[in-house]
Amino acid sequence: MKKQLALALALAALPLAASAAEPGYTYVEAGxxxxxxxxxxxxxxxxxxxxxxxxxxxxxxxxxxGSYGSTKNDDAGVDVDFDELQLGxxxxxxxxxxxxxxxxxxxxxxxxxxAGDFADGKADxxxxxxxxxxxxxxxxxxxxxxxxxxxxxxxxxxxxxxQVKFNQTWGLVGEIEAGEIDDGIDATxxxxxxxxxx
Numbered sequence: 653m654k655k656q657l658a659l660a661l662a663l664a665a666l667p668l669a670a671s672a673a674e675p676g677y678t679y680v681e682a683g684x685x686x687x688x689x690x691x692x693x694x695x696x697x698x699x700x701x702x703x704x705x706x707x708x709x710x711x712x713x714x715x716x717x718g719s720y721g722s723t724k725n726d727d728a729g730v731d732v733d734f735d736e737l738q739l740g741x742x743x744x745x746x747x748x749x750x751x752x753x754x755x756x757x758x759x760x761x762x763x764x765x766x767a768g769d770f771a772d773g774k775a776d777x778x779x780x781x782x783x784x785x786x787x788x789x790x791x792x793x794x795x796x797x798x799x800x801x802x803x804x805x806x807x808x809x810x811x812x813x814x815q816v817k818f819n820q821t822w823g824l825v826g827e828i829e830a831g832e833i834d835d836g837i838d839a840t841x842x843x844x845x846x847x848x849x850x
Contacts, residue, residue, distance in 0.1 A: 674746075674750050674751060674787055675744070675751075675752075675753050675785045675786070675787050675793060675795075676709070676849050676850075677707050677708070677709040677715035677742075677744065678707060678708050678709045678715075678849065678850045679706065679707055679847050679848060679849040679850065680704075680705070680706045680847070680848050681704065681705045681706065681825060681845045681846065681847040681848070682702065682703070682704045682705075682845055682846060683702065683703060683825065683843055683844050683845020683846060684700075684701075684702060684703075684843070684844050684845070685700070685701050685702055685703040685721050685723055685841065685842065685843050686698060686699065686700050686701075686723070686841070686842040686843075687699040687701075687721075687723045687734060687839060687840075687841050687842075688839065688840045688841075688842075689734075689833070689837065689838075689839050690837070690838045690839070690840075691836060691837050692836035692837070693836075697725050697727060697732075698725060698727075699723035699724060699725045699732070699734050700723055700724065700725075701721065701722045701723030701724055701734075702721065702722060702723075703719060703720070703721035703722075703843055703845065704719065704720055704721075705717070705718070705719040705720075705845075706718055706719075707742075713743055713744055713745060714741065714742065714743055714744075715741070715742045715744065716740070716741055716742075717738070717739075717740055717741075717742060717757070717759070718737075718738060718739045718740075719736075719737070719738045720735070720736070720737050720738075721735065721736045722734075722735045723735075730767055730768045730770065731767070731768055732765065732766070732767045732768075733764075733765065733766045733767075734763070734764070734765050735763070735764045735765075736761070736762070736763050736764075737760075737761070737762045737763075738759050738760065738761050738762075738779065739759055739760045740757055740758055740759015740760065740779070741757070741758065741759065742755055742756065742757035742758075743755070743756045743757075744756075744785070747784075751786060751787045751788070752784060752785070752786040752787075753784065753785045753786070754782075754783075754784060755781075755782070755783050755784065755785050755795075755797070756780075756781070756782050757779075757780070757781045757782075757797075758778065758779070758780045758781075759778065759779055760776075760777075760778060761776070761777050761778055761779045761801055761803070761805065762774070762775070762776050762777075763775045763805075763833075775803075775804035775805060776803055776804055777801055777802050777803020777804045777805045778801070778802055778803050779799050779800070779801045779802075780799065780800050780802075781797045781798065781799040781800075781811075782797065782798060783795060783796050783797030783798060783811070784796055784797075790817065791816060791817045792814065792815070792816055792817070793814065793815040793817070793823075794812075794813070794814045794815075795811075795812070795813050795814070795827075796810075796811065796812050796813075797810070797811045798810050798811075799811065799829075799831070801833075805833060805834060806832075806834055806835065807831055807832030807833050807834055807837075808831050808832060809829055809830060809831025809832065809839075810829070810830060810831060811827060811828070811829040812827065812828055813825065813826060813827025813828070813843075814826055814827070815847060817849075820849070821848055821849055821850070822846065822847070822848060822849075823846070823847045823849065824844075824845075824846060824847075825843070825844070825845045825846070825847050826843065826844050826845075827842075827843045828840065828841070828842055828843075829841045829843075
């Protein structure tokens, strides 16, 4: 009887163990951001600031996401601000045992740059991404995505990132995204942040 009870408890715990290592799509996040912009024939500049992001799971396979980042450079004695807003919807499809998801996202993208009283520019477009997100265990998750940005933009980028979870709610996130903003303009973005998952 004791063996049967132990076996029943072990079998009942299996779905809980499997679900503990599934990627989650409801969270808020805030952190430090650095953007390196390299313009052909001009040179490069680093912009430092912050980024906030959030995502809400909608049903079994969909999620809505948004992010806002603001960075600044004052190397030339003039404050140059670079702001970016993204809003979109994503689809995630579990592969294999459910710890890895195929993800596809599409969303609105807006970038603004301002240089004190001298110049101001805005660009609107869209971004489409596809990639994979995997929970390797209860404490570590990794993801990789390729993206195309269109509209006022025209460029491809690749992103790789990871999250180290301290517990079910809190985790540390780090990622690097590199690619083109437009012809002759390359950008590399670094992010380190704290995520609260729900």
